[in-house]
Amino acid sequence: MTYVVTDNCIRCKYMDCVEVCPVDCFYEGDNMLVIHPDECIDCGVCEPECPAEAISPDTEPNLDKWLKVNAEYAEKWPNITIKRDPPADHKEFDGEEGKFEKYFSPEPGSGD
Numbered sequence: 001m002t003y004v005v006t007d008n009c010i011r012c013k014y015m016d017c018v019e020v021c022p023v024d025c026f027y028e029g030d031n032m033l034v035i036h037p038d039e040c041i042d043c044g045v046c047e048p049e050c051p052a053e054a055i056s057p058d059t060e061p062n063l064d065k066w067l068k069v070n071a072e073y074a075e076k077w078p079n080i081t082i083k084r085d086p087p088a089d090h091k092e093f094d095g096e097e098g099k100f101e102k103y104f105s106p107e108p109g110s111g112d
């Protein structure tokens with residue numbers, strides 16, 4: 001089991017999650033974060049910390065796509081453990097549907 005970051009993180013990227021993870025298993029893309037499934041210890045403390053409600057345990061249904069996205073990009077993007085400010089326009093995108101199809105970027109973020 002692991003926790004996964006899902007659609008509503010894209011372009012919101014609040015980063016509250018990275019500060020609470022005891023094993024520092026968040027990785028930063030250009031406009032979202034992902035969780036490394038082999039490093040996550042399933043403690044669950046990040047889930048309620050996410051203002052966008054974008055983190056879910058993989059025991060919830062219909063998360064196959066997000067499991068793949070988290071596993072693939074956790075290997076490609078840099079580790080992030082320090083919270084920075086979210087994008088200036090993050091509120092405009094909170095709750096929007098279909099953000100992956102519209103905005104997902106495979107480019108890496110800057111990391112710590």
Ligand code: SF4
Nearest residue numbers: 009013014015017050
């Ligand atoms: S707190 Fe939520 S929205 Fe912010 S970076 Fe973490 S998963 Fe994404």
Ligand code: SF4
Nearest residue numbers: 021040041043044046
């Ligand atoms: S469930 Fe725990 S170990 Fe996994 S990403 Fe969240 S805070 Fe980190």
